[in-house]
Amino acid sequence: MNELKGKVAIVTGGSSGIGKAAAELFAEEGAVVVIADMCDAAGRAVTDGLASRGHTATFVHADVSREQDVQAMFTLALSQYGRLDVLFNNAGILGDQAPTASATAENWDHVIAVNLRSVFLGVKYGIEAMLRGKGGSIINTASVAGLVGFGGFPAYCASKGGVVQLTRAAALEYATQGVRVNCLCPGIIDTPMALSFTHGNPDAVAALTQTEPLGRLGRPEEVAELALFLASDRSSFVTGAAIPVDGGFVAR
């Protein structure tokens, strides 16, 4: 119940899926939570729900690919709560499906901006905020698509591979200054993003499920448990890691 007691956490993409599950788990474990997302109504519903259960949570509208929005997100967290201990850079999109020769430069730029530029901005300003205090833990959501190739999603794969390498670089840079930087690599998780890939088609869902050695899709709550571990002091000797939470996907 108290793994994150006294800590202040920002969760991007906290209006839905993995981010929502993590924001709720972090709050249940004692953290004050700031949710940043573009989807205001859903995000406010999450923070209202947390407040109604006695937790402290704030929603801030942010497009995490925009530098001003990311800076404003940190300004709000620091001015309202005075410190930052945990940053979960989780917001992301899948982008359009097309093999590389047919893919558009517009989709490439958009996916890289939302999935990779955002993480760079978050890590950059997150480290700055954490160094003002006693350090902290940054968790980035990469993907198994950052570890192995997925045909049809070149920009997504490149963005997630970039998140893995950015995580390692930043972890090495700040290892001795009290800031740990890790990323988690989900397999196929049952969220609106996965649904957007299958369009709810039962055959497509079944085909996707078959790619998971555990024989089912992951639940966002199962990814949130790894995020909690990385956010908490229990992972004090873990930095620069890219940890699959994937039902065995990359073990094949």
Ligand SMILES: NC(=O)c1ccc[n+]([C@@H]2O[C@H](COP(=O)([O-])OP(=O)(O)OC[C@H]3O[C@@H](n4cnc5c(N)ncnc54)[C@H](O)[C@@H]3O)[C@@H](O)[C@H]2O)c1
């Ligand atoms: N679901 C999966 O199978 C899966 C697998 C591997 C990795 N991931 C990663 O997990 C993360 C969360 O995805 P999810 O599955 O929970 O999807 P989701 O669609 O349920 O949630 C994504 C959230 O990010 C927000 N978002 C999107 N663009 C944004 C922007 N520019 N600024 C701020 N917020 C923005 C959305 O509004 C949404 O609330 C993503 O980074 C995704 O790439 C998901």
